Amino acid sequence: QVQLVESGGGLVQAGGSLRLSCAASGRTFSNYAMNWFRQAPGKEREFVAGVSWSGGVTSYADSVKGRFTISRDNAKNTVYLQMNRLKPEDTAVYYCNVRIRGQDYWGQGTQVTVSS
DSSP states (O other): OOEEEEEOOEEEETTOOEEEEEEEESSOGGGSOEEEEEEOTTSOOEEEEEEOTTSOOEEEOTTTTTTEEEEEETTTTEEEEEEOSOOGGGOEEEEEEEEETTEEEEOOOEEEEEEO
């Protein structure tokens, strides 16, 4: 059974940093690209960042480019999201995601709140 568990969220002032982690189990996750999404109150869930199975290719939403960095450690089955220069508009629940054979799997999410 695929399980994704996010951690590392919290309350931070604008300009600060947080590092999110997503621990994966139930599959050989080194075979799959992994993603981070986020959902703010009253808004749809949106893509934040993605990393290829090897970690060699990454992609980012325009709103976070240059501030966020996604990485992975396949030996630990863990994906990270380093978030720097945080802004109040980054406030959201952040979700880890993997798509396996056309099916999306999600973690429970971790809350990130950025105060101005």
